[in-house]
Amino acid sequence: MDEESKDKKIFPVTKNNAVDIHVGKRVRSRRTLLGMSQEQLGVTLDLTSQQVQKYESGANRISASRLWDMSQVLDVSIGYFFEDMSTQTKLASPRKASINVEKNLNNSVERDSMARRETLELVRIYYTISQPQVRKRISEMIKSVAGVINGE
Numbered sequence: 001m002d003e004e005s006k007d008k009k010i011f012p013v014t015k016n017n018a019v020d021i022h023v024g025k026r027v028r029s030r031r032t033l034l035g036m037s038q039e040q041l042g043v044t045l046d047l048t049s050q051q052v053q054k055y056e057s058g059a060n061r062i063s064a065s066r067l068w069d070m071s072q073v074l075d076v077s078i079g080y081f082f083e084d085m086s087t088q089t090k091l092a093s094p095r096k097a098s099i100n101v102e103k104n105l106n107n108s109v110e111r112d113s114m115a116r117r118e119t120l121e122l123v124r125i126y127y128t129i130s131q132p133q134v135r136k137r138i139s140e141m142i143k144s145v146a147g148v149i150n151g152e
Contacts, residue, residue: 018092019085021058023067025115026081028056030074032120044073 031041038049038056045052045066054060062070071078113119129135 016058017061018058018089020061022085022089023062023081024056024058026083027052027062027070027074029115029120030076030080031056032117033124034074035124036074041070041073045069 031038038052041047042049042052051060055062055066067078067081071080074080126135126138129138
C-alpha cells in the first residue's frame, strides 16, 4: 500500500460501529428492564428522547462522561455496557472493521431475541411477581407450553 492510499483509508468510527451498537443495546436492555422510557432516561440525563434513541441504536457514540452518567442512572457498572460482547463485535472495532463484518453484525442485531423489547418486558414483568413459588410455576408452565409447541 503506497503512502497516498494509506491517507485515504477510511475507518468507520461513529455510525453503526459494532461496539457502539453493542453498548447501545446494553443501554436499551437495562433501561427496559427497569421499566424506564427513552423520554424518562433523557430527562434524567438532560437529553432528548431522540438522542437516547440514537445512542441505543449505535448511530451516535456515547462519550465516557455520558456513559458514566448512564451507569449511575441505570444502576450498573461501566463494565456492564461491554459485557457479553462477541468476538465478532470485538474484531469489528473501528481499526479492524470491514464493510462485510458490519453488515453481518447489523443483520444479527435485528435477529437477537434476547435484545428484543418483547423479551425484556417479559423478564421485567416476570420479576415484579413477588412470590417465588408463583414465578417458578409460571416458568414451568412456559417451558411446558414451549415443549408442546416445539414437539418435544
